[in-house]
Amino acid sequence: MLTRLLSHDLPRNRLLSVVLLVVLVALAAAPFLFASTRALNVAAKVMVFIVLAASFDLLLGYTGIVSFAHTMFFGIGAYGVAIASTHWGPGWAAVAVGALAALLLAALLSFVIGLFSLRVRAIFFAMITLAVASAFLTLASQLSAFTGGEDGLTFRVPEALQPGTQYVDDPVLGASVDGRFVTYYLLFVVSLGLVLAMLRIVNSPFGRVLQAIRENDFRAEAIGYRTVVYRTLSNVLAALFAALAGVLLALWLRYNGPDTTLSFEIMLDVLLIVVIGGMGTIYGAVVGSVLLVLAQNYLQDLMKVGAGAVEGVPVLSQLISPDRWLLWLGILFVLSVYYFPSGVVGRLRAWRARRR
Template sequence: MAAARPLCGDQPMMILSGDPPRSRVLTLVLVLIILALAATPFLFPGAKALNVAAKICVFAALVASYDLLLGYTGSVSFAHTMFYGIGSYAIAIALYGMGPNWAAVATGIVVGLPLAALLALAIGLFSLRVAAIFFAMITLAVASAFQVLASQLSWLTGGEDGRSFQLPELLRPGTVLISRNLFGFEVNGRILTYYLVLAISALMILALLRVVNSPFGRVLQAIRENRFRAEALGFRTVFHLTYANCLAALVAASAGILNALWLRYAGPDTSLSFSIMLDILLMVVIGGMGTIYGAIIGATIFILAQNYLQSLMGVASKAASEAGLPLLPGLLHPDRWLLWLGLLFIASVYFFPTGVVGRLRSGGGDKSAGASH
């Protein structure tokens, strides 16, 4: 009889955990994305490209944290944007009230992260004992209440206007760290902030990869497949689910802090909007649930489409018009970009039911690779 596969194994403690991409195409895509993000400030000059790259970094970590819940435990939570908002507002309120200094940044982190974890703990203990649909409804109610509260406490949060603030001098765009050298590149505070966002997001994703490939992560997958059987085997399912909820909340709050630092602003539309929750769900589904790598792919595809599809459609519409093609110029008009964005996502779900990562692992990966999660 074949030996059982060890939980944490005889595999070495790799930086990417014991779960490689298991597909040559997926590995190539991930490497290209990482290299492009690392080189964005120098390869793609301009504020828009840098903003898009920073948003990809933040949302990759945010989506990965949600995948820890949805993909690895099967729990549908609508409170994830609440934790994201807690991180954003904590750093914004601290920097707004205490001024642009590192003590304010530390205060925002020290207040925001524990608050998110405590709320996640409370939600987990009180609602993860019930059926999945009731857990989803409870998290939706809590998130809605928090959004209303943030809008009403205008003396603290700025209400619907949100809070704008300044960053410490080192992170400001006007701070030149390295003047233009012989390559013509200049490193200022804005670029330093971008690399801070990139590095912390990458570390959080690597940490989540380690978590899901640990014995704890195997238990989460067992709970996802059959909660009653996991309980019968002696696992404390409520403890594991609550712990996963707290970990996901901490990463989401950290992503919120990074987003606020990048935007120098925190408000309902950028931190607590329900549309952000829908975007996260779409990114998880597009990339592939239960993979973590899918968060990087899903965030990249979604945010690039969100920012550049309209411009590409304008070019295509103009080309079709000059070629004298009937109907196409109207169908490809930039004003219809949301329609095409929706159709693209419907097509991606239809043709990639297990997400891009699942499809690449099953059809485009190494034949010798192990089975996916």
């Protein structure tokens, strides 16, 4: 049953299986394990980035396409819900219409970009997607009457998802069962379903063709596969999953703005997640998202503890200063790429293969 659920794509490493199980249990029980709002926000962000990074891996890891417009579709999903909820008020109808409109727009744009750009060489396609994403970011920032401009849009979600909605008067195992609780588990169930759906796609005959195109597109074309069609479909599927990730983030934050979903920094984060976790493995998106999001949120706090322990030491206290957490974050990522060139998941699977 589990093998079928995972589309016969098992972790193939005992340590990796344990890590994935721990991540799944921690995310499933986060409202009960972590009382602070910050920890719950981190867990929700991990789930959203798992979906976003896995969808980008459909392009980069499985098809060999380098695109810098992926966060554009992420922002389209979030803006769809935000704009619809702002103009029509809180309600499931506004969420449904906004999400559906976002998915249609993401599918249309990705189809057009794929159809007209995927015939060119990889570097030129990357530049085209970067230009389109930059233009969309500028458009979202300037259309203040529609998108809220640089300030973004703050909106209300349906009453069932509002923090003020209490379902149980007393806490259950330390967790308050309210609208925020329901929203979290909505994100958990949908994210898990989307990851399993992507596993099914990459392990289907369609996914095998994408991997063949990644390895040698000329040979795939020679044996009868229209590579442009498959690349375009891969582009559309990745855009749809990214838009759904944006919908989930908007529902959780009840806000969206250019810096929240459209910034180039998010695109770099997604690229780092895929590279560190392991390209061509959906599990790599899980591992990479956990590592990156935890590092971004807790590395500075950890360095504060370390700085307090070495206070007074001339050079060391300056190096471990919390103000330099970005420097150490970069060093950690450089070391991880150096020692795990195929990503964490790829390295773990290679170790198992050598032992066998």
